[in-house]
Amino acid sequence: MAFVSSGYNPATPMENRITDIGPRHFEEFYPPVIKANKGKWLYHEIIEPGVLVHVGESGDEVYTVRCGGARLMSGTLIREICDIADKHCDGYLRFTTRNNIEFMVDSKDKVEALKADLKDRKFAGGSFKFPIGGTGAGISNIVHTQGWIHCHTPATDGSGTVKATMDEMFTDFQDMRLPAKLRIAMACCLNMCGAVHCSDIAILGYHRKPPMIDHEYLDKQCEIPLAIASCPTAAIKPAKHELPDGTKVNSLAINNERCMYCGNCYTMCPSLPISDTEGDGIVLMVGGKISNRINPPKFSKVVVAFIDNEMPRWPTMTQTIRRMVEAYASDARKYERVGDWAERIGWERFFEKCEIEFTHHLIDDFRDHAYYTWRQSTQFKF
Amino acid sequence: MAKHETPLLDQLESGPWPSFVSDMKLEAEVRAKNEAGIEFQVPVDVVDDLLGVLELSYVHGRTHWKHGGIVGVFGYGGGVIGRYCDQPEMFPGVAHFHTVRVAQPAGKYYKADYLRQLMDIWQMRGSGMTNMHGSTGDIIFLGTRTEQLEEIFYELTHNLNTDLGGSGSNLRTPADCIGSSRCEFSCYDTNGLCHFLTNLYQDELHRPAFPYKFKFKFDGCPNGCVASIARSDMSFIGTWKDDIRIDQEAVQAYIGGEIAPNGGAFKGRDWGAFDIQKEIIDLCPTECMWMEGKELKIDNKECNRCMHCINAMPRALRVGKDTGLSILVGAKAPILDGQQMGSLLAPFVEVNPEDDYAAVTEVIESIWDWWMEEGKNRERLGELIRRAGFQKMLEVTGIKADARHVSEPRCNPYIFWKEDEVPGGWERDVKEYRKHHKR
Numbered sequence: 001m002a003f004v005s006s007g008y009n010p011a012t013p014m015e016n017r018i019t020d021i022g023p024r025h026f027e028e029f030y031p032p033v034i035k036a037n038k039g040k041w042l043y044h045e046i047i048e049p050g051v052l053v054h055v056g057e058s059g060d061e062v063y064t065v066r067c068g069g070a071r072l073m074s075g076t077l078i079r080e081i082c083d084i085a086d087k088h089c090d091g092y093l094r095f096t097t098r099n100n101i102e103f104m105v106d107s108k109d110k111v112e113a114l115k116a117d118l119k120d121r122k123f124a125g126g127s128f129k130f131p132i133g134g135t136g137a138g139i140s141n142i143v144h145t146q147g148w149i150h151c152h153t154p155a156t157d158g159s160g161t162v163k164a165t166m167d168e169m170f171t172d173f174q175d176m177r178l179p180a181k182l183r184i185a186m187a188c189c190l191n192m193c194g195a196v197h198c199s200d201i202a203i204l205g206y207h208r209k210p211p212m213i214d215h216e217y218l219d220k221q222c223e224i225p226l227a228i229a230s231c232p233t234a235a236i237k238p239a240k241h242e243l244p245d246g247t248k249v250n251s252l253a254i255n256n257e258r259c260m261y262c263g264n265c266y267t268m269c270p271s272l273p274i275s276d277t278e279g280d281g282i283v284l285m286v287g288g289k290i291s292n293r294i295n296p297p298k299f300s301k302v303v304v305a306f307i308d309n310e311m312p313r314w315p316t317m318t319q320t321i322r323r324m325v326e327a328y329a330s331d332a333r334k335y336e337r338v339g340d341w342a343e344r345i346g347w348e349r350f351f352e353k354c355e356i357e358f359t360h361h362l363i364d365d366f367r368d369h370a371y372y373t374w375r376q377s378t379q380f381k382f
Numbered sequence: 383m384a385k386h387e388t389p390l391l392d393q394l395e396s397g398p399w400p401s402f403v404s405d406m407k408l409e410a411e412v413r414a415k416n417e418a419g420i421e422f423q424v425p426v427d428v429v430d431d432l433l434g435v436l437e438l439s440y441v442h443g444r445t446h447w448k449h450g451g452i453v454g455v456f457g458y459g460g461g462v463i464g465r466y467c468d469q470p471e472m473f474p475g476v477a478h479f480h481t482v483r484v485a486q487p488a489g490k491y492y493k494a495d496y497l498r499q500l501m502d503i504w505q506m507r508g509s510g511m512t513n514m515h516g517s518t519g520d521i522i523f524l525g526t527r528t529e530q531l532e533e534i535f536y537e538l539t540h541n542l543n544t545d546l547g548g549s550g551s552n553l554r555t556p557a558d559c560i561g562s563s564r565c566e567f568s569c570y571d572t573n574g575l576c577h578f579l580t581n582l583y584q585d586e587l588h589r590p591a592f593p594y595k596f597k598f599k600f601d602g603c604p605n606g607c608v609a610s611i612a613r614s615d616m617s618f619i620g621t622w623k624d625d626i627r628i629d630q631e632a633v634q635a636y637i638g639g640e641i642a643p644n645g646g647a648f649k650g651r652d653w654g655a656f657d658i659q660k661e662i663i664d665l666c667p668t669e670c671m672w673m674e675g676k677e678l679k680i681d682n683k684e685c686n687r688c689m690h691c692i693n694a695m696p697r698a699l700r701v702g703k704d705t706g707l708s709i710l711v712g713a714k715a716p717i718l719d720g721q722q723m724g725s726l727l728a729p730f731v732e733v734n735p736e737d738d739y740a741a742v743t744e745v746i747e748s749i750w751d752w753w754m755e756e757g758k759n760r761e762r763l764g765e766l767i768r769r770a771g772f773q774k775m776l777e778v779t780g781i782k783a784d785a786r787h788v789s790e791p792r793c794n795p796y797i798f799w800k801e802d803e804v805p806g807g808w809e810r811d812v813k814e815y816r817k818h819h820k821r
Contacts (some may be wrong), residue, residue, distance in 0.1 A: 001421070004423060021543065024496065029491035031491075041565065072405070094490050095492075124395075125407075146513075149524070152448060160440070277443035292604035294688055
């Protein structure tokens with residue numbers, strides 16, 4: 001493994017340096033039919049799950065075949081995607097915000113061959129490489145965060161929980177039987193890099209124990225005032241600590257009762273590790289949405305306060321999600337999102353129909369937000 | 383022959399959904415064989431070790447990645463995230479495993495050749511594993527060593543004419559929905575505006591000078607497919623001011639069942655015949671629609687542009703022609719002070735590429751000036767707005783208060799008046815007062 005230079009010379013880092021040029025211009029990558037009809041699209045139709053046609057004012061058509069992807073993708077798989085694009089789509093493709101891959105062709109004649117090609121491609125383990133679906137009143141791909149594959153603060157895995165859930169939901173990825181679209185999102189800790197807090201169903205990795213304190217190294221690794229300031233509930237204060245050998249060190253003390261396990265202090269100070277096998281697991285949230293359609297966007301609500309991490313397939317989690325999806329599918333009205341359905345029938349009914357136990361953990365007790373969620377009326381259901 | 387046994391991960395190879403485990407094994411195998419004769423610049427078995435460390439996390443139920451430390455390219459503070467394994471002896475291939483964020487083209491459109499060029503760099507100088515794409519929107523290269531960072535950056539800028547994305551306390555790589563490039567609902571060219579602002583603010587994107595992260599996201603219409611209203615500090619959502627365009631013939635075609643509602647989104651179940659009264663008129667949140675004989679009528683002045691009727695009958699109804707965008711501010715996930723939705727700041731802003739989107743940049747820069755001055759360390763814009771008050775934000779942006787800014791007026795009358803708003807100010811003469819009021 002000999003070092004190969006790109007041309008960069010560390011002795012003269014500023015020589016010919018190019019910076020701040022930004023991304024490549026999007027127009028380079030527009031398929032010709034997209035470029036020609038941009039801003040002049042008339043309507044679209046979902047021909048079948050995963051296959052769309054967009055029709056322009058000019059009469060031009062673009063057919064899109066949408067495929068799910070695992071988000072975590074190898075270079076080898078990306079090269080295969082490129083080969084498919086070359087073979088069927090003149091080399092053009094795109095990704096959606098939900099990590100689906102979209103192959104576009106400019107005539108209906110080209111669709112069947114493309115679909116057949118995609119359906120045939122499987123991994124050695126047996127799963128599809130490019131399952132077609134993710135449109136309309138069904139479940140699209142799950143957006144998610146890194147989890148154990150790459151992050152230093154996760155309470156669960158991202159790729160694994162998503163694989164387990166999408167296997168369970170696969171027929172609804174390839175079908176459009178639901179009352180409205182249903183979007184599942186996954187974030188592996190409360191930091192929510194994936195901002196899952198406005199999803200129909202959100203899978204959230206969660207810690208339940210206050211951080212440990214690595215007294216021996218804390219003062220060497222951390223800015224103590226920064227760690228103190230990072231705590232949103234003021235649970236951390238400076239403290240002297242005596243090590244077993246009698247050395248006195250500057251360290252911290254944590255008021256465990258006040259800790260909400262957000263992990264912000266760990267991000268500021270690596271000597272406060274928070275992850276824990278029994279403490280960590282999954283929270284499920286429900287009923288959020290982004291769209292302004294019919295009613296305003298809304299936040300997801302916590303409906304399951306904790307589920308153990310059950311590697312590798314998280315069966316309690318996936319079965320709970322399945323129960324919610326089935327109750328929604330059979331009970332909600334056309335165009336009604338999960339949150340709208342829950343509000344119409346009442347949350348007390350939601351728990352009943354989804355067979356989820358309501359516990360005291362689901363009553364908000366965090367700052368001002370809490371009061372506005374308690375019931376201030378006698379309008380409830382028995 | 384796999385380097386590490388992965389009995390738990392192996393169970394994630396079955397089932398129909400694309401298996402990331404199978405994909406990783408494929409990459410590990412391709413690297414081991416190296417039929418392309420690549421001069422690998424990081425260990426050949428990097429992906430084997432990545433599988434190994436992930437398996438260990440599945441055994442322990444805990445991550446095995448350490449804090450990042452400071453790595454990056456010369457002159458930038460963002461774009462690279464340091465990552466080290468906490469079991470380097472067991473998994474030397476991933477002892478250093480830094481992330482490189484690469485700026486994605488607007489709309490996430492690609493040409494195969496470009497993706498191959500990216501992979502040429504990444505399979506040689508990194509693990510070959512990616513995220514397409516990260517939650518913020520960038521192309522994510524997962525796993526390389528410190529000494530490769532400048533080499534990767536050099537090749538990206540010199541040979542591929544592209545750049546790194548953002549990370550840390552700076553402007554994060556802006557992201558957009560597909561916009562008018564392929565969506566009939568889009569009220570402006572999201573790709574154009576996203577690309578322009580990304581380039582205009584490269585300095586803010588690469589050199590952390592902000593109190594915390596700052597996200598721009600661009601939605602072409604109120605459907606919000608890129609979720610800007612929930613997760614961006616400044617959210618740009620397309621909208622229109624004039625009338626919804628109606629094709630009455632197409633309305634009849636929906637009623638007659640010749641066209642499936644909602645672009646065919648409900649084809650998976652028999653919901654019965656389309657009922658325009660029940661499905662459109664009765665669901666309109668402002669009750670501004672009705673039928674007059676065979677004509678669908680809309681009282682456009684009362685429409686709040688929720689998109690339902692347009693989504694449900696895309697061939698009959700189109701957004702208006704007088705389009706622009708609304709700016710909402712302060713959205714964020716719960717950390718640290720609880721979740722916040724974007725709050726409406728500018729109801730209608732012109733989107734004009736001819737003057738370099740001056741109406742948009744003016745609002746952005748006034749907000750940044752304020753947040754950089756007043757924001758505390760790790761305080762998102764939404765938290766500052768709550769701490770300082772919405773009025774303060776109106777003041778710094780010069781935007782006039784409007785009933786559109788609230789969902790309802792305040793319930794409590796604890797109104798803070800400014801001294802200059804009250805005749806005579808606050809300084810009073812107690813002696814003068816006492817002339818008429820005994821102690």
